[in-house]
Amino acid sequence: MKKFEEKTYHTETIYSGKIVELNIDSVTLPDGNTSKRELIKHPGAVAVIALTPDGKLVCVEQYRKPLEKSLVEIPAGKLEEGEAPYTCALRELEEETGYTTKHLQKLTSFYTSPGFADEIVHLYFTDEVTPLEEKVDGDEDEFVELMELTLEEAEQMEKEQRIHDAKTAYALLFLKLQRDK
CATH class of the missing domain: 3.90.79.10 (Nucleoside Triphosphate Pyrophosphohydrolase)
Incomplete structure (x- = not known):
């Protein structure tokens, strides 16, 4: 396990365009609690x-x-x-x-x-x-x-x-x- 790793247990794609994709990841935190992360995927x-x-x-x-x-x-x-x-x-x-x-x-x-x-x-x-x-x-x-x-x-x-x-x-x-x- 990576230090402070957040494990994704669900991803919802909100938007997928020609440059970026917006996802909401539901994650389990290192202490066992859960949270959501708004993430932009970009090709570089x-x-x-x-x-x-x-x-x-x-x-x-x-x-x-x-x-x-x-x-x-x-x-x-x-x-x-x-x-x-x-x-x-x-x-x-x-x-x-x-x-x-x-x-x-x-x-x-x-x-x-x-x-x-x-x-x-x-x-x-x-x-x-x-x-x-x-x-x-x-x-x-x-x-x-x-x-x-x-x-x-x-x-x-x-x-x-x-x-x-x-x-x-x-x-x-x-x-x-x-x-x-």
């Missing part, structure tokens, strides 16, 4: 820290409906069924930014909200981007604007909360640590 995602040849961070600005505002973020996207994270990272980089690369280095993976969701983000890095010869179409319902930022510009956007998501904050921390080595 990727994000890419991409630097241009002149050292600028490749970002996109897009509207985020849950927040009712636009954010500036590193390129990212959802894994398709059966898709390898590396393949997804390259696809998202190309679709969202018009850049490609021959080398993506996996940095880490992390859970975004483990209190209620199983979404995991696989984070990659490249400093070898080149423009695509022919633009690749992205998702038909996704509207993004390419931005290339110096680390200082990105840090200022973070202060202004234009950059305000965990994966991009992680990217900035990674780049600051690399700079300070």
